[in-house]
Amino acid sequence: MSTPTVARPSLDDELHAATQGNVRSIGRLVSAVENADATVLAAIATRKVGAPLVVGLTGPPGVGKSTATDGLIAHYRAAGRTVAVLAIDPTSPLTGGAILGDRIRMLRHVKDPGVYIRSFAARRQLGGLAETTETAIRLLAVIGFDIILVETVGIGQSEVDIARVASTTVVLVSPRGGDGMQAVKAGVLEIADIFVVNKAELPGAEETVRDLTEALAHRRPAPDSWRPPIVRASAATPGGLDDLAIALEQHREWLEHHPVQPGQVRAELVRRALKDAAVDRFRRALAVPDDAVARVLEGVTPVDAVIDELVLLGRSSRPITL
Amino acid sequence: MAARILVAKPGLDGHDRGAKLVAVALRDAGFEVIYTGIRQLPVDIATIAVQENVDMVGLSILSGAHMALVRKTIIALEEAGGGDIPVVVGGTIPSFDVEPLQELGVRATFPTGSSLTDLVAGVHKVLDQHAAETEGTSWTS
Ligand SMILES: Nc1nc2c(ncn2[C@@H]2O[C@H](COP(=O)(O)OP(=O)(O)OP(=O)(O)O)[C@@H](O)[C@H]2O)c(=O)[nH]1
Numbered sequence: 001m002s003t004p005t006v007a008r009p010s011l012d013d014e015l016h017a018a019t020q021g022n023v024r025s026i027g028r029l030v031s032a033v034e035n036a037d038a039t040v041l042a043a044i045a046t047r048k049v050g051a052p053l054v055v056g057l058t059g060p061p062g063v064g065k066s067t068a069t070d071g072l073i074a075h076y077r078a079a080g081r082t083v084a085v086l087a088i089d090p091t092s093p094l095t096g097g098a099i100l101g102d103r104i105r106m107l108r109h110v111k112d113p114g115v116y117i118r119s120f121a122a123r124r125q126l127g128g129l130a131e132t133t134e135t136a137i138r139l140l141a142v143i144g145f146d147i148i149l150v151e152t153v154g155i156g157q158s159e160v161d162i163a164r165v166a167s168t169t170v171v172l173v174s175p176r177g178g179d180g181m182q183a184v185k186a187g188v189l190e191i192a193d194i195f196v197v198n199k200a201e202l203p204g205a206e207e208t209v210r211d212l213t214e215a216l217a218h219r220r221p222a223p224d225s226w227r228p229p230i231v232r233a234s235a236a237t238p239g240g241l242d243d244l245a246i247a248l249e250q251h252r253e254w255l256e257h258h259p260v261q262p263g264q265v266r267a268e269l270v271r272r273a274l275k276d277a278a279v280d281r282f283r284r285a286l287a288v289p290d291d292a293v294a295r296v297l298e299g300v301t302p303v304d305a306v307i308d309e310l311v312l313l314g315r316s317s318r319p320i321t322l
Numbered sequence: 323m324a325a326r327i328l329v330a331k332p333g334l335d336g337h338d339r340g341a342k343l344v345a346v347a348l349r350d351a352g353f354e355v356i357y358t359g360i361r362q363l364p365v366d367i368a369t370i371a372v373q374e375n376v377d378m379v380g381l382s383i384l385s386g387a388h389m390a391l392v393r394k395t396i397i398a399l400e401e402a403g404g405g406d407i408p409v410v411v412g413g414t415i416p417s418f419d420v421e422p423l424q425e426l427g428v429r430a431t432f433p434t435g436s437s438l439t440d441l442v443a444g445v446h447k448v449l450d451q452h453a454a455e456t457e458g459t460s461w462t463s
C-alpha cells in the first residue's frame with residue numbers, strides 16, 4: 001500500500017473552495033464529473049442550485065461559435081455576471097485523442113476571475129455526452145456561475161444533446177456562397193431557439209437569411225410558442241453580437257413566463273433530432289457481413305429475411321464512435 | 323481515460339510549427355491536447371492549466387529564454403495551486419541546460435531533433451511516474 005504524496009481536502013472543503021472561486025478546486029471537480037465520479041455526482045445532485053442561464057451554441061465547424069462565445073463572455077461580464085464556458089470538441093474516433101482549440105479565441109478573458117473556461121473532448125463519455133454535460137452544468141451552477149455557455153460542433157447527435165441541456169439553443173450558420181441552408185440539417189432547424197447568420201458582413205448573408213426564413217415558414221408553431229428569430233451577427237467585429245444579445249434577453253424573458261415542464265422538456269423539438277441521431281448511429285453501427293451478401297447473391301435467403309437479420313444485427317452492435 | 327495535456331508556447335518567438343506537430347502527435351497517441359497558440363505569459367499558462375485540470379504541461383520554447391520562462395511558469399503553477407502538475411519542456415535546449423531544468427522541477431526535456439516517437443514515449447513515462455506517486459489520492463469524505 002502506498003501513501004498518497006499529495007493530500008487532498010475533503011469533498012465538502014473542495015466544493016466550498018470552488019464556490020469561493022478557487023480555480024484549482026473547480027478544475028478538479030469538473031474532471032471528477034467528467035470521469036463520472038459517483039461521490040461527486042451524489043454530492044452535487046443533493047445541493048441547492050440557483051437557476052443559471054445556460055446558452056448552447058452549435059453550428060458547423062468554423063462558423064464562429066468560439067468567437068461568438070468570446071463576445072458573449074464580454075457581454076455578460078460587462079453586465080456583472082460571472083460566466084463559465086464548456087467548449088466541446090470532437091474526439092478522434094480512431095485514437096480517442098483530441099485537439100481542443102476553442103479557448104484560443106477566448107484568451108483575452110484569461111485574467112478575469114469571473115470567467116471559467118473548460119475544454120471538453122466529446123470522448124466516449126461513460127454516461128454519454130449529454131449526461132456528462134448536464135452534470136458539469138449542474139456542478140457549475142452549484143459553484144455559482146450566473147451564465148453557462150456551451151459550445152459544441154453541430155455534427156452527429158451533439159445538437160440533440162445541447163438542446164436537452166441548454167435553456168436557450170443558438171444555431172449558427174454562415175453565408176458560404178449561398179449554400180448556407182445546406183449547413184442547416186433538419187434536426188438542427190427543430191432545436192434552435194435563435195438562429196444566427198454569422199459573418200453577416202460577407203456576401204450571401206441576405207440570401208441565407210431568406211433561405212432560413214423560408215424554411216421556417218413551413219412550420220406551424222402553436223399560438224403560444226416561441227418563434228425563433230433569425231439574427232445577423234459579425235462575431236469578430238465590435239458590436240457585431242448586439243442583436244444576438246437582445247434576442248437572448250428576449251428568450252430569457254419568454255422563458256420566465258413559460259417555465260418548461262421538467263420531464264417533458266421540449267419533447268417535440270427533441271424527438272425528430274433524436275430520430276436523426278438514432279438512424280445515423282444505426283447506419284454507422286451496422287456492418288453488413290460477407291455471408292449475408294453471399295446468401296443474397298446466391299439466392300439462398302430472400303432479401304427481406306436478410307434485411308430483418310441486419311436490423312437485429314445493427315441493433316445489437318455498439319457504436320464505436322460518438 | 324485519455325490524459326489531458328496543455329501544449330503551450332511561452333515567450334516571444336513567433337513560430338509554432340513545432341508545437342503544432344507535437345499537439346498532433348499527442349492527439350494521435352490518444353491524448354486530449356489543449357492548445358493555446360503562441361506568446362503566452364507564464365501566469366496565463368498556469369491559469370489555463372488549473373482551469374483545464376490537465377495532467378501535464380508541455381512547454382515549447384525556441385527563443386533561448388527557457389530557463390527564465392520555465393522558472394516563471396513553475397512558480398506561477400505553484401501559486402495557482404497546480405504545483406503538482408508535471409511540466410515537460412521541448413525546443414532549443416542545449417544539453418548543459420537539461421540538468422538545471424530538472425533542478426527547477428522539469429520532468430523531461432525534448433531538445434529539437436527528438437523524434438515524435440521518443441516524445442510520446444517520454445510523455446507516457448512521466449505520466450506513469452506521476453500516477454504512481456499520487457496513487458490513492460482522492461477526496462476524503
Ligand atoms: N469574417 C468573419 N469571420 C469570422 C466571424 N466570426 C468568426 N470569424 C472567423 O471564423 C474563423 C473560425 O471562427 P471560430 O470562432 O473558431 O469558429 P468555430 O465555429 O468555433 O470553429 P470550430 O470550433 O473549429 O468548429 C476564425 O478565423 C474567426 O476569426 C465573422 O463574423 N466574420
Ligand SMILES: [Mg+2]
Pocket residue numbers: 065066067101102151
Ligand atoms: Mg470553436
